[in-house]
Amino acid sequence: AQSVTQLDSQVPVFEEAPVELRCNYSSSVSVYLFWYVQYPNQGLQLLLKYLSGSTLVKGINGFEAEFNKSQTSFHLRKPSVHISDTAEYFCAVFSGNTGKLIFGQGTTLQVKP
Amino acid sequence: DTAVSQTPKYLVTQMGNDKSIKCEQNLGHDTMYWYKQDSKKFLKIMFSYNNKELIINETVPNRFSPKSPDKAHLNLHINSLELGDSAVYFCASSQDIGQPQHFGDGTRLSIL
Numbered sequence: 001a002q003s004v005t006q007l008d009s010q011v012p013v014f015e016e017a018p019v020e021l022r023c024n025y026s027s028s029v030s031v032y033l034f035w036y037v038q039y040p041n042q043g044l045q046l047l048l049k050y051l052s053g054s055t056l057v058k059g060i061n062g063f064e065a066e067f068n069k070s071q072t073s074f075h076l077r078k079p080s081v082h083i084s085d086t087a088e089y090f091c092a093v094f095s096g097n098t099g100k101l102i103f104g105q106g107t108t109l110q111v112k113p
Numbered sequence: 114d115t116a117v118s119q120t121p122k123y124l125v126t127q128m129g130n131d132k133s134i135k136c137e138q139n140l141g142h143d144t145m146y147w148y149k150q151d152s153k154k155f156l157k158i159m160f161s162y163n164n165k166e167l168i169i170n171e172t173v174p175n176r177f178s179p180k181s182p183d184k185a186h187l188n189l190h191i192n193s194l195e196l197g198d199s200a201v202y203f204c205a206s207s208q209d210i211g212q213p214q215h216f217g218d219g220t221r222l223s224i225l
Contacts, residue, residue: 032211038154043117043203043216053216096210099169101146101214103156 002027002095006104014112015083021076021107023091032094033074034101035065039087047089050074061085086111116140119204119217126194127225134189134220136204144168145187146205146214147179156203162187163210191222199224 016029025031032051036044048059055067065076074091091104119136128134138145146169147159160179161169167179176192187204201221205214 034213036216041218043218044156044205044214045216046213049213088181090156096211099210100158101162106154106156 001049001099002093002096002100002102004093004102004104006089006107007090008107009105010108010110012112013081015058016080017083018079019077019081021089021091021109023074023076023104025072025091025093026073027072027093027095029095029097033065033067033073034092034094035059035063035076036076036090036092036103037061038090038106044090047076052067056101081111083111083113085109115217117204117206117215117217119220121220122218123221123223125223125225128194128196130194131190131192132194132222133191134204134222135203136187136189138185138204138215138219140206140207140208140215142206142208142215143184144207144210144212145181145184146207147187147189148203148205150201150203150219152200160187160189161210168210194222194224196224199220200207 005024034049035047050067058064091105094101117138144163145160162181165181178190181187200221203219204217207214
């Protein structure tokens with residue numbers, strides 16, 4: 001069965017430091033990969049997506065992610081975080097087999113001054 | 114110009130009641146979804162409609178019934194509410210199946 005694992009439930013980091021949020025997935029077929037951000041009391045907002053093509057994907061707010069097929073990973077990175085990046089981040093995988101978007105458990109990014 | 118709007122934002126009610134949550138999207142998308150986010154923030158698909166046809170119906174109690182009067186609307190009706198139904202319910206839409214989804218701000222349902 002298709003699954004998504006976000007390896008860290010919480011990531012505390014100081015402002016202006018780099019950050020990486022890890023995501024691994026399991027699927028035997030081609031997938032589409034997404035990262036979403038959820039600010040408090042709001043819905044999810046798309047950060048970036050991988051559908052095909054270049055494995056390095058750039059998104060909004062300075063985030064980027066790299067699709068690694070051999071390691072079945074799609075880690076999210078930002079070279080320098082801001083206080084305003086404090087939020088919940090979700091990795092998600094869509095499989096054409098099931099027609100469903102499966103979400104990871106979420107990672108809470110806490111940016112400290 | 115809210116792309117995906119759901120009402121109400123908060124819903125507090127008693128066990129056993131019947132309630133509805135409405136969702137509308139003005140993006141011209143063909144596919145709409147309902148998700149449930151539990152207290153641990155885990156998100157799970159409940160239903161999906163494509164061009165008004167039900168295409169995903171997860172293992173959800175049949176007390177939950179979606180209705181899509183047209184492509185821009187997907188409402189969720191819940192009968193005989195139970196304590197375990199307390200959660201945040203999100204509506205979403207996408208151009209087509211597999212495309213990036215746009216989410217509403219959620220409806221926080223609390224059962225007393």
